[in-house]
Amino acid sequence: MSQTVVDDAADGAGLGLVRPVDPKGDLGADPGTEPGTESGVAPGMDPARRSGPRRGVRFLLLRPGLLVSGLVVVLVVLASFWPGLFTSQDPLRGVPSQNFRGPSCAHWFGTDELGRDVFSRVVHGAQLSLKATLIAVGVAFLIGGLLGLVAGFVGGWVEDVVMRFVDVLLSIPALFLSLALVTALGYGTVKVAVAVGIASVAGFARVMRAEVLRVRQAVFVEASRSCGARWYSVLGRHVLPNAMGPVIVLATLEFGTAVLAVSSLSFLGYGAPPPAPEWGTLISDGRNYLGNAWWLTTLPGLVIAATVLATNRIARALDGEWSRQR
Amino acid sequence: MRGYVIKRLAQALGVLWAAYTVSFLVLDYLPGDPVSAMAGAGADSGQVDPAQIAELRHQYGFDKPVLVQYAEHLGKAVRGDFGDSVSTGRPVTSTLTEALPQTLQLTGAALLLAVVLGGGLAVSATYTTRRWLRQLLLSLPPLGVSVPTFWVGLVLVELFSFRARWFPAFGNDGLRGLVLPAVTLAIPTGALVAQVLAKSLLTALDQAYVETARAKGADRVRIHLRHALRNAALPALTIVGLLAGQLIAGSVVVETVFSRDGLGRVTAAAVTAQDIPLVQGVVVFGALIFVVANLLVDLVYPLLDPRIVVASARKARAV
Numbered sequence: 092m093s094q095t096v097v098d099d100a101a102d103g104a105g106l107g108l109v110r111p112v113d114p115k116g117d118l119g120a121d122p123g124t125e126p127g128t129e130s131g132v133a134p135g136m137d138p139a140r141r142s143g144p145r146r147g148v149r150f151l152l153l154r155p156g157l158l159v160s161g162l163v164v165v166l167v168v169l170a171s172f173w174p175g176l177f178t179s180q181d182p183l184r185g186v187p188s189q190n191f192r193g194p195s196c197a198h199w200f201g202t203d204e205l206g207r208d209v210f211s212r213v214v215h216g217a218q219l220s221l222k223a224t225l226i227a228v229g230v231a232f233l234i235g236g237l238l239g240l241v242a243g244f245v246g247g248w249v250e251d252v253v254m255r256f257v258d259v260l261l262s263i264p265a266l267f268l269s270l271a272l273v274t275a276l277g278y279g280t281v282k283v284a285v286a287v288g289i290a291s292v293a294g295f296a297r298v299m300r301a302e303v304l305r306v307r308q309a310v311f312v313e314a315s316r317s318c319g320a321r322w323y324s325v326l327g328r329h330v331l332p333n334a335m336g337p338v339i340v341l342a343t344l345e346f347g348t349a350v351l352a353v354s355s356l357s358f359l360g361y362g363a364p365p366p367a368p369e370w371g372t373l374i375s376d377g378r379n380y381l382g383n384a385w386w387l388t389t390l391p392g393l394v395i396a397a398t399v400l401a402t403n404r405i406a407r408a409l410d411g412e413w414s415r416q417r
Numbered sequence: 418m419r420g421y422v423i424k425r426l427a428q429a430l431g432v433l434w435a436a437y438t439v440s441f442l443v444l445d446y447l448p449g450d451p452v453s454a455m456a457g458a459g460a461d462s463g464q465v466d467p468a469q470i471a472e473l474r475h476q477y478g479f480d481k482p483v484l485v486q487y488a489e490h491l492g493k494a495v496r497g498d499f500g501d502s503v504s505t506g507r508p509v510t511s512t513l514t515e516a517l518p519q520t521l522q523l524t525g526a527a528l529l530l531a532v533v534l535g536g537g538l539a540v541s542a543t544y545t546t547r548r549w550l551r552q553l554l555l556s557l558p559p560l561g562v563s564v565p566t567f568w569v570g571l572v573l574v575e576l577f578s579f580r581a582r583w584f585p586a587f588g589n590d591g592l593r594g595l596v597l598p599a600v601t602l603a604i605p606t607g608a609l610v611a612q613v614l615a616k617s618l619l620t621a622l623d624q625a626y627v628e629t630a631r632a633k634g635a636d637r638v639r640i641h642l643r644h645a646l647r648n649a650a651l652p653a654l655t656i657v658g659l660l661a662g663q664l665i666a667g668s669v670v671v672e673t674v675f676s677r678d679g680l681g682r683v684t685a686a687a688v689t690a691q692d693i694p695l696v697q698g699v700v701v702f703g704a705l706i707f708v709v710a711n712l713l714v715d716l717v718y719p720l721l722d723p724r725i726v727v728a729s730a731r732k733a734r735a736v
Binding site: 255256258259260262263264265266267268270271272273274275347351354355358359360361371374375377378381382385388389392395396399400403404407 | 432433435436438439440443444559560562563564565566567568571572574575579586662663665666667669670673674684685687688689691692693696697699700703704707708
């Protein structure tokens with residue numbers, strides 16, 4: 092890497108901005124210090140070392156923010172699979188006589204210009220937004236992970252070509268790349284999701300490559316090679332499992348970024364067509380009534396912010412906090 | 418040093434060329450048939466005359482082999498010609514350069530705010546000895562990168578235009594109209610600055626020279642600003658390219674929220690109209706901004722920290 096300084100910063104961008112300067116150094120789960128192998132360090136000297144579920148409970152209780160974050164994510168997932176658990180109102184059918192009601196017991200988030208219940212629209216919108224987010228993260232994870240894996244494992248000119256390509260992807264601002272893809276592919280939730288996913292391929296490729304390079308030099312890989320293991324079994328049994336940790340952390344971080352990116356694009360009007368209650372679309376609809384119905388924009392936005400904040404918090408916990416605190 | 422500059426310049430040009438190629442692949446090659454997309458977008462009726470399509474195809478050169486198209490487009494792009502916008506018929510380059518000043522105003526103001534607020538936050542969070550205050554200050558940047566920009570903009574409009582009536586809700590008029598958009602755009606950027614600077618400040622404060630300064634009896638403000646901040650600011654410089662990209666991209670959303678004219682609005686309109694030449698111009702322009710910002714950092718950095726050139730020369734020799 093010749094552009095060291097700048098490259099590191101760009102890596103940080105891919106990592107969802109939590110620790111932008113030196114992601115490789117900080118990104119959690121180093122196989123050498125995995126729980127169980129590390130025993131001599133001072134905090135671990137506690138003789139009755141807590142293990143398994145008890146440690147998990149303690150860890151969570153010491154971090155109420157993390158607990159709340161987990162709760163938020165669980166609620167969002169529940170809402171996207173079983174919206175009926177949270178609301179019995181139809182997100183698409185409005186009662187015109189009940190339009191522009193402020194938040195109340197009957198309508199938690201108030202009603203919109205057609206008298207539709209905003210809370211039920213947000214709950215039902217979770218499905219669309221979560222689907223888009225999962226697709227985006229999945230695309231980035233698969234394509235980026237594969238590119239990074241090939242680059243790191245094969246090496247040589249293949250690595251050079253792949254990583255140069257990744258550098259180029261990094262040089263185009265993610266939103267512009269997504270917009271170009273949306274222009275080419277067309278509108279719709281899935282297309283927007285794919286566009287967002289491809290725009291964040293680069294970060295995954297870099298982290299994956301860095302990890303594969305690191306693991307490839309480990310003694311156990313060398314040992315397995317010298318025992319005559321085939322390349323695919325070295326890859327599948329030793330390199331991949333040990334390189335996955337940081338990539339998974341990145342995926343959780345990317346989750347929040349993707350929620351923001353997808354909702355931005357659907358706010359700009361490239362997501363699902365109007366009656367669908369996608370989160371970004373909800374806010375852009377409410378924009379026309381900013382003066383007289385604040386709840387149409389403010390409350391759905393709070394839901395988005397809470398979701399992103401929660402996933403970022405969880406990513407931070409996965410990213411080292413868990414293995415460091417013992 | 419001269420070799421270093423030439424190498425960086427060559428790299429920058431290479432990245433630009435590749436970015437152009439990526440945009441060409443995505444925009445001209447991927448849609449399969451850009452002409453019917455363009456004709457469909459331009460025409461009001463759904464049906465387009467086949468003869469008209471053939472003519473358009475010829476006009477834009479889509480009847481030639483892809484590689485020939487690519488070479489022709491690239492040749493023009495090198496001379497700054499990205500073709501004409503499909504929706505307005507005006508040259509892409511002049512459309513972009515006309516929209517640029519408004520956006521530069523916005524992003525410049527946002528950058529200033531971001532550096533002042535984000536930097537101030539990082540410095541005060543690492544300076545304070547009160548634990549709760551530090552925790553509070555350090556919890557703000559993660560919040561700043563988690564809130565959707567368009568939502569922040571709308572909430573600010575709601576509070577300060579519709580309730581308080583302090584600032585106009587939209588438009589490009591004057592300094593008052595600039596306040597809300599700049600603040601909106603500065604929030605995610607400032608959060609990023611604060612995160613990077615706080616981290617590198619904490620690292621710097623752990624260094625031996627800080628200990629030495631303390632042992633010599635220097636007061637805390639002096640240590641913090643003269644010793645730690647000066648060293649911590651250097652690594653933070655590396656995110657300038659990132660910030661530039663983020664600001665330009667953020668202007669798309671912010672300008673849409675505040676109905677400001679500028680590059681971002683042009684971009685949003687171009688995507689809506691599936692105006693392929695214009696979108697391509699925007700993408701390459703975004704890459705240009707990123708590359709130029711990084712190039713500037715690369716060129717300024719060795720002046721501030723001579724070790725960089727030495728290290729890269731040594732690395733080159735080792736390889």
